[in-house]
Amino acid sequence: MEHIVIIGNGISGITAARHIRKLSDKKITVISNENAYFFSRTALMYVYMGHMKFEHTQPYENWFWKKNRIELLTAYVERVDTENKKLILQNLQEINFDKLIIATGSNPNKFGWPGQDLKGVQGLYSKQDLEMLEANAPNNEVCKRAVIVGGGLIGIEMAEMLRSRDIPVTFLVREDSFWNIVLPKGESQMINEHIREHHIDLQLNTNLETIVSDEHGRVKAVTTDKGETIACNVVGLTAGVSPNINFLKDSGISLGKGVKVNQYLETNIADIYAIGDCAEQHQPKGNRRPVEAVWYTGRMMGEALAQTICGRKTPYNPGHWFNSAKFLDIEYQTYGWVFPEAVKKEYEEHFHWRHPKEKICITIAFHKESRQFLGINTLGIRMRHEIVDRWLTQKRSVESVLEYLKDANFDPEFYSQYEKDIVAHYNNIFGTNINPKKKSWKRIFSKA
């Protein structure tokens, strides 16, 4: 029986394993050094905040793996011997494979800051990081202030976590507005306000210079490029992640930023594949990036690769881009491409609407000339994925999108709906006369 070995039991590795099991009878072994069972990394924050226990982050009950004959091995893979098709574990045990899937995820970035390895300085990626944070910042007596470095999604999550225990937080962000390498101005601005509403000391345009140690090798302060020294007990390094591939050096597998793969997720060596955060596409599709470190893409790669491994060669061919996040209390969804001002395409135009009082706004990107709908960002409004995805495929015009906007609203029942205001605002700016149509189940369910 063919033996499929998967390094990494995150979403990508586990999705591959599950789908291979669905499609075949092959022997499957999944190795991870982090936790015996698959858990949802995205839920780590909720454990610290007391919304759930760690066991709740595990989507499958423990008997699931045995029942589905997916063998789990808790170990660290030290080296891959591509020639003899075997793995060497830390305890020197060896494991033979017929096919190998590398799904080892990411590591938090460290940019060589002085003091970055002091006690109390940490990222937030793994279960171990969560445990470390629990030890470093159990409450606001032990941790009188925390400084978070890097204004991305994990940074704001970490800030929210610490605030849930009333720990004062300073948030150092390199850009002049939160996450404006991704969010257009209006949205980024609104999030700046929201961060400050939550009593987080947001310092924009500010870089970390050094992390200062006390006599026990523990952080006691940071200094910034603004010349400020901020006393603190914890430093959160959240300046992005990069593929976790160090152990593959010298294995003969071709590496760039991540493990280089083609659209079939194959590496340069036969029978070795890479998926998820650690994979780097030679030729990403459309506007996509070579390394996509998000949950959904890891899952899709796992789905596609399982097909290939089970004899139905299938490219990783993701559809329209989508993503979502939550900034403290504000939910964010994005579909298609809405670029921030700095990298906006010259043909891309934006329509932005913001609620006069509530923290709610939307941005629609469209083609200046053809008026083709390119993408939508919403903050504080939920959108129906299927509908927006269909509109993107149909290359609808922005006007048509606005006209049928109610079909795409996914907010819970009885919520105030803002399509009228949004469309009125659009009409106002562009001198159009669009009338929003009532929501129609027929349209929603028509598969076209």
Added chain:
Amino acid sequence: MKTIKHIGLVLFLVGLGIFSLLPLTGSFTLSADNLATVAENQNIRSEVFVQELERKVVGKTFNGLSTFSPTVIKALEDANTQHRKDKEYNKIMYVSPHDMVANLAKVSGEGFLVNNKVLMWFLTFGLGIIGALLFILPDAILLGKKGIKNNGIYHSNSTSRGWIAWLVFVYLITFYLLLYFRPEYAVNWTYTVDPISQWLSGNPAGHWFVYGFMYTTVMTVMAARMYIKYRHNAYQMVRTTSVLFFQIVFAFLIPEIMVRLQMPYYDFKNAFPLDYDFFFQWNLRSLLNSGGIGLFILVWGIVLTLIIVPVMVYFFGKRWYCSWVCGCGGLAETLGDPYRQHSSKSLFSWKVERWLVHGVLVFAVGMTLMTLYSFFTESGTVLGIRTQSVQNTYSLLIGAFFAGVIGTGFYPIFGNRVWCRFGCPLAAYLGFVQRFKSRFRITTNGGQCISCGNCSVYCEQGIDVRAYAQKGENIIRSSCVGCGICSAVCPRGVLKLENGPLKGRINPTDVLLGNDVDLMELMNKKS
């Protein structure tokens, strides 16, 4: 603000403390007149019993009920034995001895409590209400910006099965056991709400009035907590208002007022088979003897169960009843909300659930068929089984233990919907309709789920919502009561409760939205 909360907590605990001590206090003296009145009202024909009470009880002052209660019970049992021996069957008293004690005690109480009912109401209920509100209301400011506020639920002793939770568990169970099986100890509580009961129905309060009043009060106060906690979520606000309205008006006020108007006591929203004794002989007789209104209730009760309930479930799902109208649901959604995360999500619990809840439904329907058969044929047995014993068993096991003691007592440890999930026959019936013929579903939003598990943790019905959401499948489960919390807590906007066409409601998916279409076709071809 924190100080206000602390003061509130202290006041609440003082009120609760006084309330809890009341059953042990007071003095009771039964007068000959009062005994005669009770004997008449209760239709007591046993002169042996009355004489025994006259000798042992009348005119004597008892401190607390610890000797009063056994004395009366012994007299009653001795009298019954005597009558059985003498074959004087018409003199046997079938009333539960403890109810008899409660009836006698009610007219015998004296002293401070009985003379200061309003003051004592204030020192128990009043302090409890004020304290609880002082504890709850500051959260409107303390919780900060509106949004999901589940911080610290698993750090707090009371909401994570710590000793406080266990204490509440024991307290609630004791309270229910007392209420159902030792009603005489509730007599002192009844005095505190006598003025309210008099005002509403014109009668002094019995222990079920205390319970009804408490239930409604607790729901109202805890609804304030819901309003604050979920103030960003319109669905929760509307739903809470609805369930509170039905409790106050339909479950509490209307039945009392009906009694005042010489009509039968009836809760118009309480549908059979949850209202399991609707077809019991005594109820049917009482309805048939109550003229027009009795007949109306009879017809309404039948139409409610056979037509209104399923039709409404078809259009809106069982949520219209379970989390918008029902009293059990109402308490679960208010008092029980802090405990919703404790429902077990394991596959094993799901199996147990299906056996139990459908078992109870079969039990309830079987019992009712027996009852109706007995009613129309006027025979006491069906196939050799005594209808009365079956009814008694159901009342005890399901009515008292499952719905009451377990149903609410288990909140702090096993979650707030133990009864609704494992026991309620009406829920089982609604569940069938919801599962097989309803426009209701929880739509999963394409491929947006990140498997974080918030939805599953906070589903009070123990549904592993994530298991569906992460596969892109809609959630169509007979047990879902449509509380909408899974949708509220989802950080990615994945879930939406909605009513739509039947077509496309169930959407099994092998590959999620977001991956290329060819792949989907491939998968579809395969299956």
